[in-house]
Amino acid sequence: xxxxxxxxxxxxxxxxxxxxxxxxxxxxxxxxxxxxxxxxxxxxxxxxxxxxxxxxxxxxxxxxxxxxxxxxxxxxxxxxxxxxxxxxxxxxxxxxxxxxxxxxxxxxxx
Amino acid sequence: xxxxxxxxxxxxxxxxxxxxxxxxxxxxxxxxxxxxxxxxxxxxxxxxxxxxxxxxxxxxxxxxxxxxxxxxxxxxxxxxxxxxxxxxxxxxxxxxxxxxxxxxxxxxxxxxx
Numbered sequence: 001x002x003x004x005x006x007x008x009x010x011x012x013x014x015x016x017x018x019x020x021x022x023x024x025x026x027x028x029x030x031x032x033x034x035x036x037x038x039x040x041x042x043x044x045x046x047x048x049x050x051x052x053x054x055x056x057x058x059x060x061x062x063x064x065x066x067x068x069x070x071x072x073x074x075x076x077x078x079x080x081x082x083x084x085x086x087x088x089x090x091x092x093x094x095x096x097x098x099x100x101x102x103x104x105x106x107x108x109x110x
Numbered sequence: 111x112x113x114x115x116x117x118x119x120x121x122x123x124x125x126x127x128x129x130x131x132x133x134x135x136x137x138x139x140x141x142x143x144x145x146x147x148x149x150x151x152x153x154x155x156x157x158x159x160x161x162x163x164x165x166x167x168x169x170x171x172x173x174x175x176x177x178x179x180x181x182x183x184x185x186x187x188x189x190x191x192x193x194x195x196x197x198x199x200x201x202x203x204x205x206x207x208x209x210x211x212x213x214x215x216x217x218x219x220x221x222x223x
Binding site: 041043051 | 112158168180200210215217
């Protein structure tokens with residue numbers, strides 16, 4: 001079983017729609033969580049951190065449920081420029097490595 | 111831009127050959143991590159270097175090795191290349207301490223024929 005699992009998609013949604021991605025993690029020692037965005041053939045870039053209380057950054061909302069070991073990302077009013085692969089990431093306290101999920105591919109259609 | 115640079119951007123090798131990939135970290139960052147990203151997968155941690163010493167390693171065979179230099183730049187060496195080594199190799203630099211914040215370079219795309 002992979003340490004961080006995501007639905008690979010692809011998700012194809014119309015512009016303006018709301019889309020949600022889910023992610024589960026198996027390592028209960030995981031302490032910090034992130035969503036990264038990766039455009040085709042580019043490096044991953046940090047989109048936002050995920051906090052236990054939930055957090056919002058413009059059209060993006062991230063949620064963490066430690067009891068269920070579950071992370072989500074909600075994108076409202078999606079734009080064409082949101083088309084990318086979204087990577088769920090976990091890191092354990094004191095660990096050196098970021099643990100990435102497989103990534104969920106999103107295409108926003110005009 | 112993160113200030114992390116990698117070279118070369120693309121590389122084609124044949125099975126059995128050896129390859130060296132290079133990374134220059136962001137100014138002031140003395141920790142460098144390397145990741146392998148196969149097509150359709152998320153990045154997988156190879157190893158990390160801190161102050162010229164290996165500081166953690168993922169599930170990769172010994173033919174994957176690295177170096178870090180006094181200026182904190184780093185190399186990833188892969189011997190006896192296999193077809194499955196074809197991937198995007200990403201370097202990330204960071205400060206010591208919690209590794210929550212790592213800055214990724216643009217990657218080197220390696221194709222093994």
